[in-house]
Amino acid sequence: MIDHHCHSVTLADLDDTAFASLLTESDRLPAPGTSPLDSSLGLAFRRWCPPALGLPAHAPIADYLARRHALGPAEAARRLFAATGLSHCLVDTGLTAAAGRPLLPLSELASLSGAQVREVVRLESVAESVDAPAARWAGAVEEALRTAAASAVAFKSVLAYRHGLAVPAERPSPSEVARAAATHRSGRRLTDPVLLRQLLWNAVDLGLPIQLHTGFGDPDLTLHHADPSLLTDFIRAVEPAGTPLVLLHAYPYHRQAAWLAQAFPHVYADLGLTLSYTGPRAATVLREFLELAPFGKLLFSTDAYGLPELHTVGAAQYRHALSRTLADWQSDGACTAADAARITRLVSTENSRRLYGLG
Known part of the structure; x- marks a missing residue:
């Protein structure tokens, strides 16, 4: 199977509290x-x-953590990854730590997991690293993204966190971008809606699939x-360009994401995070x-992050x-065995192989 969106893991020896903190999207202490x-x-x-x-399945958590x-x-x-059957992991490198511990670089994740690992570049992380005068900000970001795209299979946007998904459809003008860039400082969190929209259009022009966070996440x-x-x-607005847009996660708006994938040829929907978090209700969702x-x-x-258990x-x-x-x-009687086998191949492997150009 091809895990088309996930994050790296930490090999820190986590205490029980830190371990449990990675089994929730919340960044707060539990009640x-x-x-x-x-x-x-x-x-x-x-x-x-x-x-x-x-x-055994459902072993007490104390026994599991001791093991x-x-x-x-x-x-x-290594054992947890061996149980996944993953052939590829496409990794969003926008996160570098989990529970305060560093995440493995891609080469080490590949060695540990036994999967082919490719990078998904987070747009906002690239833009935040660019230090350029306001008049040259757009060009400098475009060049930085072009360089990052040379070794990546996709881009990722966290627009939903930084502003929300309701943004004007059209490209911002150069003067709008320059005015917005004048108040942004390199290294700071990028939240300006004009600059975030410019990033999306930069990515559209470069043509790689763009993964967009939608639906639930952390309290931010x-x-x-x-x-x-x-x-x-x-x-x-993007449809004439044909750049693929991948709607990640989506829950509880997964029916909206499914409709968008049905209605627009360049839109895809993702199952990650949702099926893990819904547990016994995963088949229903x-x-x-x-x-x-x-x-x-x-x-x-999987959208796994921090713990290899989340890949499993x-x-x-x-x-x-x-x-x-x-x-x-x-x-x-809704489908045949051959239909079922084809659906399994498409969703598990073939759609990602086709979309991301994987060998």
Whole structure:
């Protein structure tokens, strides 16, 4: 399977609190008396990860963490990745640390995981590193993105976090960009809507697929500003260029993302994060994606970050949910076994291979 959107992992020997903090999208401490493990994601983690380390499914968390510590982070990670069946990981390099610990560089992640690892360049991270006068900011960012694109398979935008997805569809004018760039300083968080929109159009011109965060995430996000349907005018504006737009995550707006993928040839929808976090309800949510999303426009990913366990959970949740769904469809006469096999190949591998030009 091709994990078309994920992050790297840490090999730090995490204590129990730091480990649990990576099983939630929140960056806050949990409420007293609660734990991120007491969740649908926690159930999925306890179902799929202990067997990878030689323990029974649903082993007590204390037993799991003791086993993980005994093996050491690197050996545990190797076993967890071996359980995923991933052939490729397309990694968003915009995040460099998890729970305060550094993430592995791509070469080390490839060695550890046994997968082919390719880079997804985060637009905002590139722009924030550019130091240029306001009049030359747009050109300097364009050149920096062009350089980054030479070794990448896609771009990624976190517009949803920085401003929200409701932005004007048209390109900003050079004078608008120069005025906005005059108040931005290199190294600072980029939040100006004009500059964020300029970044998107720079990426459109370069032609690589653009992955866009939509739907739920950490508390830095205002959820209703991340509804992918807010991008509709921008999607229409990009259509003549043909640059693919990939709507990541989407939940609880996954039906909107599915419709956009059905309506516009250059739009794709992603399953990552959603199937992991919905735990026992993953098959239900997957079926809601499949109500409208064409089978050739839906992409598997894990959106795993920090913990190799999240790669394991994401892959297992997807396999289980898709298998259950397609078995029910066959039982009901909705599709044949050959149809089910083709849908599995498309979503698991072939769509990503085609979209990102993977060998």
